[in-house]
Amino acid sequence: LFQTLQDHTTAQHRFIVLSRPGAVLPSPELGDRVAEVQVQRFAALQIEDWLTRWNTASSDGADRGAAATPPLSLAELQRRGVADLAATPILLFMLAFTWAQYADQQEELSKATLYEHFFRQLARGKAEGDQDVHKPIRDASARLLEALRSQDLLPEGSTSIDAMLWLMARVAWEAYKLEQQQREFDSHNVEQLLRETFGREVPKESLELIRLGLVLALQADLRASNHTILFGHKSFREFLVGYYWASQLRRMVRSREKDWDDLATKWLLGGRLLGTEDQSFDFLMQLINRSVAPRDGLLWIDADRSALVRWAEDTFNDERQQFSSAGGSREDVSLRHDQRAVLREAALAIGSLTKSSLGVKPKDPLTLRSLLAWFWLLRRGVILLAPNIHLREANLQGAILQGADLRQANLQRAFLQGAFLFSACLQRANLQGANLQGALLQGALLQGALLQGAFL
Numbered sequence: 001l002f003q004t005l006q007d008h009t010t011a012q013h014r015f016i017v018l019s020r021p022g023a024v025l026p027s028p029e030l031g032d033r034v035a036e037v038q039v040q041r042f043a044a045l046q047i048e049d050w051l052t053r054w055n056t057a058s059s060d061g062a063d064r065g066a067a068a069t070p071p072l073s074l075a076e077l078q079r080r081g082v083a084d085l086a087a088t089p090i091l092l093f094m095l096a097f098t099w100a101q102y103a104d105q106q107e108e109l110s111k112a113t114l115y116e117h118f119f120r121q122l123a124r125g126k127a128e129g130d131q132d133v134h135k136p137i138r139d140a141s142a143r144l145l146e147a148l149r150s151q152d153l154l155p156e157g158s159t160s161i162d163a164m165l166w167l168m169a170r171v172a173w174e175a176y177k178l179e180q181q182q183r184e185f186d187s188h189n190v191e192q193l194l195r196e197t198f199g200r201e202v203p204k205e206s207l208e209l210i211r212l213g214l215v216l217a218l219q220a221d222l223r224a225s226n227h228t229i230l231f232g233h234k235s236f237r238e239f240l241v242g243y244y245w246a247s248q249l250r251r252m253v254r255s256r257e258k259d260w261d262d263l264a265t266k267w268l269l270g271g272r273l274l275g276t277e278d279q280s281f282d283f284l285m286q287l288i289n290r291s292v293a294p295r296d297g298l299l300w301i302d303a304d305r306s307a308l309v310r311w312a313e314d315t316f317n318d319e320r321q322q323f324s325s326a327g328g329s330r331e332d333v334s335l336r337h338d339q340r341a342v343l344r345e346a347a348l349a350i351g352s353l354t355k356s357s358l359g360v361k362p363k364d365p366l367t368l369r370s371l372l373a374w375f376w377l378l379r380r381g382v383i384l385l386a387p388n389i390h391l392r393e394a395n396l397q398g399a400i401l402q403g404a405d406l407r408q409a410n411l412q413r414a415f416l417q418g419a420f421l422f423s424a425c426l427q428r429a430n431l432q433g434a435n436l437q438g439a440l441l442q443g444a445l446l447q448g449a450l451l452q453g454a455f456l
Contacts, residue, residue, distance in 0.1 A: 006033055041087035048074050054096045072099050082109045094118045112286035115239040116297050119168070120161055140164070147198050153251070159296065166247065170197070172240030176280070177271030235279060242283025245273060246298055249288070253307035260311050264343070265322065272342040274349060274383040281349065289355040305354050312351025316344050317363040319370045341374035349385035359388025365395045372399055
């Protein structure tokens with residue numbers, strides 16, 4: 001990309017490439033013709049200046065017959081706990097764009113709530129706005145709602161806005177799975193996804209209408225030969241993935257317990273939720289743990305969370321392997337193609353970080369080790385988010401636990417000889433009697449850990 005741009009650069013033609021810092025090549029590889037700059041966050045005065053302009057524009061264009069929304073101020077953002085988000089320009093715009101939705105609410109706002117407001121506002125505007133301009137989306141949303149209700153994929157009382165948001169979230173998850181395989185998700189994938197989801201429940205003309213509505217809502221690049229689906233900003237896709245998992249998990253825990261595994265397997269397998277440079281899991285946990293949801297938003301209650309912790313513990317303890325239904329050869333059912341390992345990784349994190357969880361309990365000393373084996377085989381780093389986990393007498397000799405979150409974990413008499421605990425968080429962990437001979441603890445956090453009788 002950069003070489004092609006340099007070949008077309010002249011005194012009159014120059015290029016600006018915008019990217020997250022993690023995706024930029026090291027400066028020496030960019031060459032001396034490329035200047036690298038970092039866009040700074042807004043300072044308080046810049047936020048106030050932006051809001052002054054926004055409030056002026058909003059008041060000039062407001063419908064005089066509509067109820068006026070109080071002007072948005074930095075002080076109000078600080079009171080609601082989102083002033084730090086406002087330092088990022090695109091998030092400041094999202095706050096201002098959706099402010100009327102929660103201007104009269106008093107609780108603090110999470111990033112997930114902000115994004116849900118934003119997407120529901122987009123879906124509402126597209127589905128209920130100008131009837132001529134957005135008629136395809138309105139009609140598609142109505143057909144989609146009918147189809148999802150007939151498949152019991154949406155609960156009673158759902159609206160066409162819920163339906164379009166569900167489909168956008170489903171597309172985001174499928175696109176993320178293909179991204180992990182270094183493949184693109186395009187409009188042809190959308191049509192295939194719709195048929196797999198609804199089967200023959202939706203007539204062909206309805207499928208086409210839904211596909212068109214979805215493509216318009218996600219702003220697909222139809223000029224490109226592959227019609228790649230775009231999300232506008234990486235965080236949009238990350239939120240939609242988190243929303244998809246949150247909605248599917250809530251649907252699951254509100255169903256019969258004997259159906260939990262089948263529902264999780266059907267809708268959540270095939271990709272890895274956790275990622276080092278991805279916020280999808282963070283959005284998921286904010287949606288699950290928040291005490292107040294937006295109007296008509298995704299609401300989790302304490303009973304849902306208690307059931308979720310039970311599912312998470314059962315899933316983590318389930319060491320069965322599962323493979324793609326599309327496979328058939330002997331190679332497709334080998335250990336390296338197991339799809340449950342990343343589901344177990346996600347379940348352990350979800351069960352550990354759900355509000356009021358007392359920690360996941362492995363069924364025996366080798367349960368965690370069985371999960372680590374898959375990641376070791378493929379030389380991938382496991383993301384172990386397991387505060388309060390019960391690992392008494394666990395066999396973790398030589399285990400690679402780099403960066404693991406084991407806060408307040410019970411590791412009494414655990415076998416950790418030669419374990420790789422580089423930068424692991426072991427704050428207030430119970431390591432009484434644990435064998436840590438030869439363990440690498442460089443950078444590990446051990447504040448408040450109990451080490452009486454430990455072998456060091």
